[in-house]
Amino acid sequence: MDEKTKRKHFVAVRFSDMELSDIDALRCGRTRAATIRTAALGNLPRPIPAINSSLWVDLGRCLGNLATLAGMSRAGQFVEVADARRAVTDLRLLLAQGAEYIKESDEA
Numbered sequence: 144m145d146e147k148t149k150r151k152h153f154v155a156v157r158f159s160d161m162e163l164s165d166i167d168a169l170r171c172g173r174t175r176a177a178t179i180r181t182a183a184l185g186n187l188p189r190p191i192p193a194i195n196s197s198l199w200v201d202l203g204r205c206l207g208n209l210a211t212l213a214g215m216s217r218a219g220q221f222v223e224v225a226d227a228r229r230a231v232t233d234l235r236l237l238l239a240q241g242a243e244y245i246k247e248s249d250e251a
Contacts, residue, residue: 198241205233 156179158166163175170178208230216222 195244198237198244202234202237202241205230205237209234 166175166178166182169182173181212222212227212230
């Protein structure tokens with residue numbers, strides 16, 4: 144390891160329970176030390192959404208369907224009310240599933 148990049152200094156620090164909980168929420172699989180180091184150096188990645196990937200795909204598809212219907216409507220094309228209602232209902236169900244998934248993740 145290069146002498147410039149070798150980590151040879153040790154820093155001890157204490158955190159409250161709340162602060163430690165906040166740090167743990169940012170970990171994304173990293174150690175606490177790595178999380179604190181990257182936060183201190185301004186290199187934290189964006190947090191990963193707490194949602195399962197199949198739900199994420201389903202939400203994307205549903206929003207695409209809604210966007211298509213909205214585009215058709217703006218273009219003056221006829222949009223079946225049943226199609227719009229189905230797309231909105233699908234979105235509401237997927238959002239509810241996502242909220243439940245996040246709630247279960249937070250409780251675990």
